[in-house]
Amino acid sequence: MVEDCEKQSHGSSSSGCRSLRSFFIFTVFLVLFLCYYIIPNELSDTWAVTVGLFLPEKYTIKMVNDSLNAAPIVTSAEPWKPPEPYCVAYPHTYNLVLNEPEKCQKENPFVILIVPVAPSNAAARDTVRSTWGSERLIGDKTVSILFLLGLPASEESETLQQNLLQESEKYHDIIQSDFWDSYYNLTIKTIIMLEWLHVYCPNASYAMKVDSDVFLNVKALVKMLLSVPKQSYMTGLVARNAVVLRDPHSKWYLPKTVYEPAFYPPYALGLGYIFTLDLPEKLIKAAQLVKPVYIEDVFLGLCMTHLGIALTNPPDGTLFNVFPVEYNRCRYSKLIATTTRSMRDQVEFWKDLQKPGPYC
Structure with a gap:
């Protein structure tokens, strides 16, 4: 009787273990199923962002490549039409209104600086011209500079355009194209920069796109190059595994209908990035x-990923x-580019850095 009871007890225990094991396995598969098929699609982007933080860069690159390969191909023969305001009208033919076609042939620059700026922002152009934009010879290396503009869209556009013509005659450092100059057209402005460099400046070794509100240490730039x-x-402040912002109130909002992946490919932030002059033709x-988006530095990152060319982190x-x-003199003598709070800061920092004596 006791033996029978022990056997029965042992059998029940084994059966219970098997049931518990089966339940555990079922639960694991259920969780995996929910994670893979349901949660990413039904919940917010938080899930994709959280997972992405732990993914190696090669996986986020693969996600981007898969998305690019799945996107419809467009050509310049049939211009792609933007279905909503988060895309831009490119490819499209734009024409130059103001040009300096012989700039690079005459100056033969080692590096050419391209500064995108609003047509109305003459103060920013004057600030750059009076500070780092005036540094044209570093050692035996020539540095050239051009400002890149679109058409003014304000009510005073005719007067403003006349002022730009006079400014161009005076300084010969303005390129202007016939697109409306606005934040959402920065990608157009960037591609026009590449087109201009490809056509008019193939003899330079490097180009740098640099914003007008940036303090640029030209000496440190040339030293690095x-x-x-x-x-x-291509180098600059390279963002890797950057999260796509889905908040409609964000300045950098992109809906999934325009760009589906949760992460961007590597890209150099638009405050200032440098590239060799073999890249403009390839990027064009x-x-x-590549389906264009209005965030210009992201778009160049998408194009670099399409080309299979990796961005390079700066040496420091x-x-x-x-x-x-x-600001401190030692720190600014070593950096290449930083945003500033005001044009006054740009002027004061640059003047102080020009003073004789040791930096540190």
């Missing part, structure tokens, strides 16, 4: 095939700064 690759090279061709992580750096 003396020891970097001469082809297929890629821009015919402190060279490029998206947030204003508190």
